[in-house]
Amino acid sequence: MRIVAVCGVGVGTSAILKTNAERALDRLGLTADVSASGLADIAAAAADAQVILTSTELADEVRRAIGRSYAEIVEVVNYFDVEEIGEKLEASIG
Amino acid sequence: MTSIPPLPDTAVVLGARADDWRAAVREVGRALTRSGATRSEYADRMIGVIEEFGAYVVIAPGLALAHARPGSDVRREGLAVVTLADAVPFGHPHNDPVRVVIGLAVSNAEDHVASVAQLANAFNDTGIVGRLARATTPDEVRGLLGVDAAPAGTAAGA
Numbered sequence: 001m002r003i004v005a006v007c008g009v010g011v012g013t014s015a016i017l018k019t020n021a022e023r024a025l026d027r028l029g030l031t032a033d034v035s036a037s038g039l040a041d042i043a044a045a046a047a048d049a050q051v052i053l054t055s056t057e058l059a060d061e062v063r064r065a066i067g068r069s070y071a072e073i074v075e076v077v078n079y080f081d082v083e084e085i086g087e088k089l090e091a092s093i094g
Numbered sequence: 095m096t097s098i099p100p101l102p103d104t105a106v107v108l109g110a111r112a113d114d115w116r117a118a119v120r121e122v123g124r125a126l127t128r129s130g131a132t133r134s135e136y137a138d139r140m141i142g143v144i145e146e147f148g149a150y151v152v153i154a155p156g157l158a159l160a161h162a163r164p165g166s167d168v169r170r171e172g173l174a175v176v177t178l179a180d181a182v183p184f185g186h187p188h189n190d191p192v193r194v195v196i197g198l199a200v201s202n203a204e205d206h207v208a209s210v211a212q213l214a215n216a217f218n219d220t221g222i223v224g225r226l227a228r229a230t231t232p233d234e235v236r237g238l239l240g241v242d243a244a245p246a247g248t249a250a251g252a
Contacts, residue, residue: 008147011203012161015210016153016217039147057150057186077188079153080217 131172
């Protein structure tokens with residue numbers, strides 16, 4: 001299972017999303033390889049990912065950037081809300 | 095092991111007044127420049143990120159993490175915190191208005207992801223944005239974020 005956390009630049013917010021996604025997966029007892037990426041690299045990063053985590057603000061851009069992909073896009077409102085991230089991941093993976 | 099960049103007093107502005115989000119980001123850009131982390135052009139690049147991608151940098155209710163890609167205007171990794179006297183909308187559908195702007199400058203993307211991840215640990219508690227917004231001293235801000243005033247291995251205030 002591969003999950004990619006995406007932000008515009010790939011150096012700031014995606015790192016926070018990655019950390020809290022890992023924390024949420026832990027709590028759910030799930031394991032996955034979570035990486036962080038910027039929009040510019042998302043097409044390559046998402047090629048073999050099952051789930052793409054991003055901000056509600058960026059979801060449309062991410063959809064455009066990845067084109068045809070089997071990855072599901074999960075939109076996160078509050079990057080610090082591990083419960084929100086966990087619920088959304090569970091709904092997407094489970 | 096990377097650690098979060100230090101947060102010297104020069105990089106903290108409490109109760110700043112900003113008319114709009116650009117002014118708020120400029121304020122945090124000035125704080126980064128004052129602390130020696132960036133050249134003044136970095137503020138324009140942080141604004142450029144929001145113009146290009148939208149307000150996704152507002153990553154939690156009331157909190158913006160302003161940043162840009164590594165570049166020649168970044169002298170070294172740096173962190174700055176600006177709290178706003180009056181909250182300012184950034185244009186985020188859920189997390190507006192913003193009371194706290196964290197500015198982040200990175201010299202190298204790889205090293206950096208690890209240190210930002212540590213910052214995320216500080217925000218495990220959703221009450222932290224409100225507490226940061228109400229902080230009255232740089233020490234209080236550092237305590238909330240779990241960062242030091244000076245780089246590890248140097249005397250504080252040096």
